[in-house]
Amino acid sequence: MNLNTLAWRNLWRHKRRTLITASSIAFGVLLAVTFTGAGDYFYTRMIDAGANMGMGHITLAAPDFNRAPSSKKVLKDTDSLLAQVEQIPEVKDVMARIQGQAMFASAHKSIGGMFFGVDPEQENPESNLFIKAMIEGGMPKSASDKTIVLGVDLARKLKLTMGKKVVYTTTDINGDIVSAIARVGGLFQTGSNEIDSAVALLPIQSVQQVLGYQQNEVSVLAVILHDQRHSHQLRDRMQAMSQFSHIEVLNWQQTQPDLAGMIAVDKSSNYISQLLIALLVAAGILNTMLMSVLERKREFGVMMALGMSPRNLFLLVMLESFWLAVLGLIIGTIVTIPWYLFMSQTGIDLSAAYGDGFSFGGVLLDTVFKIRLFKESIIAILVGLFTLALCAGAYPAWRAGQTPPVESLKTI
């Protein structure tokens, strides 16, 4: 009988103990999938939502625009840039936008806020959060329309309804104060008060006229990627391309440092939770293997007396850990798949606790708790738990091979 078969049979000497330990590994898989999956899902949702609120996963802007935004810092020749960015395979959408600060005034009140000049033909609900959040009216009909789309709280504060006039005042390309009139053509409600009470959308050509921009001039090109995880790598690649060397290429971590910071902090606490789970699983495996080794001390002594080397004894116990890990991972996978399917498709509705939505790092999130796992996370969980099980078995295995045979044989 080879060591592998012997190890497998040894595992079933105490069926209940083996199954309990394998179940703890399986539970570890379930928890790791839930924690990691929640992270993968929510971080992606937050990052995508943040990107869809204006700046994209990657932002192309005039030099220094991100550090100190100003109407004077203009991105030129945007048609050409847009065409080049669209050629990049990772890019899902690219939109020219003008971003600025403005004072919005109605007959009743004036309130400071920010605007995005957008081209309705370029924008779509997949890449623009505000379109999705539209509750009345709609986006401007054309880029030169004289309409404005307001956050519902901003409209309420200004006591504006659909079709009413708004005067917005801002600074133009020369730093001069300029004003224009627009009629309310739509209202959006994201659920985040800080957004709904401060943001307005304007047709891009109207804004260009007001600011004194040429048709080919905007503040930023917001680039939406198929997968946000490529943003860092793609930014580096684009920075190295000569056609983008004269402008700033930024990823979302640079344009939304608050969000990046919050995600980093949240990730750290998530990692700590997972580490604690891993330690609990490891303690279970260690305990089982150590018990198993101690109660077979005499048998190991006999094996060594018969000529088994300490190395082979180590290998035998490691193989037992290996099979225990395989068993735990198989049970874990069987148990976790239905859970994962439910959580990734339906999820748990937390609206009773959080209302319609909650914002995190200035980004609005829905209240359905879902999970989603990236391929690399699945591999990391399986490899991580497998390695953990082997590491937890290493000490008992080493111990099995180290006790002198004569000592082991004395054990009753």
Added chain:
Amino acid sequence: MEQTIVELQNLSKIYQQGELEVKAVDNVSLTIKKGDFAALCGPSGSGKTSILNLIGGLDNPTSGDVFLDNIELSSLTNSDLAELRKNRIGFVFQAYNLIPVMTAYENAAFVLELQGIDKAQQHQQVMQTLKEVGLAGLEHRRPDEMSGGQQQRVAIARAIVTRPTIVLADEPTANVDSHTAEALLDLMQNLNQQQGITFLFSTHDQHVIDRAKRIIKMHDGKIAADDYRA
């Protein structure tokens, strides 16, 4: 001239029990010849099992030397000792000590597996040996499906299947009834007489002492007498 297979030279083994030193083996010199059927006998604590352990390389002497097939054991590493036990020594224990998850066949084949013998050769050797020890037909039984006598037969099969230089048997009849003990002794005596396998027993059992060709009496770690039966 009979070949010496084991030689003990001024062998001592002192155990530390708390602050007390116990001399389990006290300056013993002894040779075991090929074909010996020898019994180390004496009261409990006289050093019988300690000598077997030292010959088997399971324990290290405090002083003196052990030679097995002219190999000095103290010069060997743990791995070398394991190799030596695997290829040259067979062990039979009082409590049988079969591996419970293995069948009779697998227990007997265990050392051959460690030696890396191919399956066909293993099968031939194991089946032959199980037949020799009277267990033909029981090869698929696990230890818990066999009587004590049958288990000890498997242990003997495991010890002799590699045709070792010597079989060290520590109280091999202590856990079986006298009828079974006689049967086991018949078996080992036959193996000794017909195949020339050398046996060294440690025993209290008069059955074993009566059958032994050579009786080595131990007392307080020393050899009190060493006689060949006429």
